[in-house]
Each structure stands twice: as structure tokens, then as C-alpha cells.
Amino acid sequence: MRIVILGAGQAAASMAARLRANGHDGPLSVIGVESAAPYQRPPLSKAYLLGEMGVDRLILRAPEWWREQGIELRLDERAVSIDRDRRKVVTDRGEVEYDALALTLGAAPRRLPAEIGGALPGVHVIRNLSDVDLMAPEMQPGRRLVVVGGGYIGLEAAAVARKLGLEVTLVEAAPRILGRVAAPETADMIRDLHRAHGVEIIESVAVERLTGDDRVTGVALGDGRTLPADLVVTGIGIMPETALARDAGLALDNGIAANEFGQSSDPAIWTAGDCASFPWRGARVRLESVGNAIDMAEAVADNILGAARPYAARPWFWSDQFDAKLQIAGLGADYDRIVTRPGDGAHGGSVWYFSGAELRAVDALNDARAYMIGKRLIEAGRSPDPDAITGTADLKALLA
Known part of the structure; x- marks a missing residue:
């Protein structure tokens, strides 16, 4: 059986390792759009941005491991479409046949609209290595950073920037930070923590536009204020990568819809990680966490090989700030x-x-x-x- 994993992040690495550990000795390919081998993402907005962790420590598996396991790692290759009838993935380099296909495509950051200045130089998101490598040289002491979005990514970026000596203001359009993911009592603790470290937090105020011509110079708010900014980080959530699945006619529901085994609406196509939703305790959920990426990927690997083991999620998360x-x-x-x-x-x-x-x-x-x-x-x-x-x-x- 030829197995192809599309997407080369934490879920892909965990699934590939599990497949080999469970005895799959047939062809196994991992295809990823980035040039780096599968790596950890959580440290990007923390230790890596601070300069405390290098790329070598981010990488999940050394190059020799992939070779020893006989796993074809196809990097810097973009999937264009999925031909379900012929069971082939079409990429910008050709076609790859599969008997079982796993979609571990992850998610993409939401961006501020270009019409309000979201595409100006100096406006950054944090999702992958290239995002952080582009932003890191700008994180200089004394510069003014405006963080748009009071979720975990925005708060982590604010904390790192303060540790690097930047002046930081965080803007949240909702009535409070962490409004979608935590109780007010948790938000109060985190707000107090940030303010104790010198982060200015503005809540219940929306961003109207970003100012600047050749690069961002400020953030105009709905209450009439304009915050000066040498750079802007947007942390306004992520969206599951579903375009390939949608174009292939797979069922979607807050991500690629999977059954309890991680199987999509096509029996030959499976899914795991940030891009996948699945049934859990009478509802359908999608979990954005390393723990889920690993656990679901391993369950799906088992099921591709015939285990028929329902995925029992055990949600857990963490965030390091200061x-x-x-x-x-x-x-x-x-x-x-x-x-x-x-x-x-x-x-x-x-x-x-x-x-x-x-x-x-x-x-x-x-x-x-x-x-x-x-x-x-x-x-x-x-x-x-x-x-x-x-x-x-x-x-x-x-x-x-």
C-alpha cells in the first residue's frame, strides 16, 4: 500500500513515525510546501523569536532518520489538486499516486485586509519559520510594536517583544482578551501579568486602518486614536487549510470533516491536526494544539493500517508568557x-x-x-x- 501524507508539520511527522513503527513497510511519502523538514511550531513565537533556540532544535527528526526509515520527504513542493478518481496528488512538480492519502495541512493565519493596510511592509503574522525570520530583525529595543488581537499568539508575541525591549501596545476589538478561549477570570490573570510587565492593553476598540505609504507607521483605532507603530503583529486567529479538500469535493465542517476514525468523506482519504474536525462528546470539534496533532495523527495511522480505533481526544494546551x-x-x-x-x-x-x-x-x-x-x-x-x-x-x- 502506497501512503502519501500531504502537509509536513507535527501531525505529518507523528503519523509517518507511527506508520513505520506499526510495521508499514510500503512506500511512504510526506509532501510539504515549506523548505524546512517538519519542525515544532510553538517555540516560534517564544524561544525561537527570542533567539534562545536555533532551527536545529526546532527540527523534529534529523535528516538521517527519514532516510533510515525509508520515508520520501518531498519539501518545497506545493500540492495543486487531488484527483480522487485516479488516486493521485497533482503538485507543482508532477503527480504522486496513493492508495491512502492523509491530509495534515494545518492552518493559515488570518490577515488584516489589504484595503486597510494589512499588506504594508512591517505588518507581520506568526505561523511558520519564514514569518518569524522576516519579523525577528525588526524586533529591536525601543521600537514601537502594536499587536492586533488578544488571543494566545498575540499575547505571546507581546511578551517576547517586551522581553526584547520594545514598547508594546495590544489592541483587542472584543470586550476582553482571550474572549473566545478562556473565562474572564483567566483573562484577568493574564491581563494583570502583561500590565505588570509594561504592556499596554486596549480592549473593546477595533482597528480601522493601518497608516503608512512605503511601510506601516501607525494603527488608527475606532475611537479616533492613532497609535504610532514601527511594526505590527496580527494575531487574529487561524483558518484551517481546506482549499484542496474543498476542490476535491470532500465534506467540510469547520475544517475537513472526519469521522471518529479520522476518515474523510472519501474512504481513501484521511485527515488529522489543525485542519481536521471530528466528533467528540456529541459535538464536532477542531483542536488547534500540538497534543491533538500528535494524538490524532497516531490514531489515524493506526486506522489506515486497519485498527478501526475511534479517536478519543484528550484536549490540553499551554502558553508561555514572560x-x-x-x-x-x-x-x-x-x-x-x-x-x-x-x-x-x-x-x-x-x-x-x-x-x-x-x-x-x-x-x-x-x-x-x-x-x-x-x-x-x-x-x-x-x-x-x-x-x-x-x-x-x-x-x-x-x-x-
Whole structure:
């Protein structure tokens, strides 16, 4: 069986390794549009941008590993279309036959519209190596950065810029930062952390346009202010890469729609990672995380080889900002009660999400114990009494 993996990120690397580990000894190709071999993305907006991690440490597998495993790694090659009838991927270099095709295409960053200045030089996004390599030389002490978007990527970029000595203002159009992904209590902790480090945060104000002719010089806001800017970073979310799947006639639903096994509407085509949505606890979800990319890719690899194992997602996430670590277990959607617990330091604590009596998620800032206990409870399907979390009660007792 000839297996082709389209997309060369974390999910692709995990899937290829699992296929070989499970005994697939047939032809196996990984095709990616970037020139770099599969690498870690989370450090891009943190350690790599800070200059604390080089490309060699980002790369997931050394070149000799791919050769030893007999995996054809086709880099700097763009897929143009999928011919489902002939089972061929058409690329800008030719055609590649497959018996099973896996789409691990990831996602692309949303950009500000060109008509309001989003295409001006000096306006950056953070998604891949080339994005950060283009931006890094501009991150000089004393320069003025405006970050558009108060999600995790925008906040991480703001934190790194402050550590590098830039003057940073973050603008969020919604009423508060982290509005789509975290409770107000978590947003309050993160806002306090940033303000303590000198980041100016403006909420409930939209960007009207970016100013400048040859490059960006400012950000005009809906309240009449114009913020001077030597550079702008936009962190306004990502969109799953679905164009190839759409043009091939595959079903879409907040990404490439997969069944519980990771199979698309075409039985010969599978999908995993940021581009894929799948059934989970009676709903359809799409998870943008390294953990999901690895776990789903490995489950799909098993299923391509006939395991018929439903993918049971165990959502977890993290975000490093300044010297603080935010760790998240579960999904906090559809909650109706929040329980908070203080941490040991000035910037720390945990936020517990409940829907009725069910524990749905835990956000823990500088509180690894709360994260680990919450994660174990959620994965075991156990929900403690919310009143037992508050105060100084021993969290370990919740596991008894």
C-alpha cells in the first residue's frame, strides 16, 4: 500500500513515525510546501523569536532518520489538486499516486485586509519559520510594536517583544482578551501579568486602518486614536487549510470533516491536526494544539493500517508568557460555573470550569499541581465537589 501524507508539520511527522513503527513497510511519502523538514511550531513565537533556540532544535527528526526509515520527504513542493478518481496528488512538480492519502495541512493565519493596510511592509503574522525570520530583525529595543488581537499568539508575541525591549501596545476589538478561549477570570490573570510587565492593553476598540505609504507607521483605532507603530503583529486567529479538500469535493465542517476514525468523506482519504474536525462528546470539534496533532495523527495511522480505533481526544494546551506558564486541560466551552483557587505567587492560580456538576476544564497559571490534578480528573471522567476546590484544601484529596 502506497501512503502519501500531504502537509509536513507535527501531525505529518507523528503519523509517518507511527506508520513505520506499526510495521508499514510500503512506500511512504510526506509532501510539504515549506523548505524546512517538519519542525515544532510553538517555540516560534517564544524561544525561537527570542533567539534562545536555533532551527536545529526546532527540527523534529534529523535528516538521517527519514532516510533510515525509508520515508520520501518531498519539501518545497506545493500540492495543486487531488484527483480522487485516479488516486493521485497533482503538485507543482508532477503527480504522486496513493492508495491512502492523509491530509495534515494545518492552518493559515488570518490577515488584516489589504484595503486597510494589512499588506504594508512591517505588518507581520506568526505561523511558520519564514514569518518569524522576516519579523525577528525588526524586533529591536525601543521600537514601537502594536499587536492586533488578544488571543494566545498575540499575547505571546507581546511578551517576547517586551522581553526584547520594545514598547508594546495590544489592541483587542472584543470586550476582553482571550474572549473566545478562556473565562474572564483567566483573562484577568493574564491581563494583570502583561500590565505588570509594561504592556499596554486596549480592549473593546477595533482597528480601522493601518497608516503608512512605503511601510506601516501607525494603527488608527475606532475611537479616533492613532497609535504610532514601527511594526505590527496580527494575531487574529487561524483558518484551517481546506482549499484542496474543498476542490476535491470532500465534506467540510469547520475544517475537513472526519469521522471518529479520522476518515474523510472519501474512504481513501484521511485527515488529522489543525485542519481536521471530528466528533467528540456529541459535538464536532477542531483542536488547534500540538497534543491533538500528535494524538490524532497516531490514531489515524493506526486506522489506515486497519485498527478501526475511534479517536478519543484528550484536549490540553499551554502558553508561555514572560516567565509564566499557562496550562490548560479540557475544553471550557458551555460552562455555567467558575471556581477559582489562588496560587502561591503574585501571578498565578487556577480556574475550574463546571457545567452543572461536571468538571469541563482547568486553566492553571504557574500552578502545575492544579493542572495535573485537574487533567487527571477530566480524563478519568471524575468531577469533584466545586466547594472542595476553593480555599486551602489539599487538591490531592480530590483524587481519592
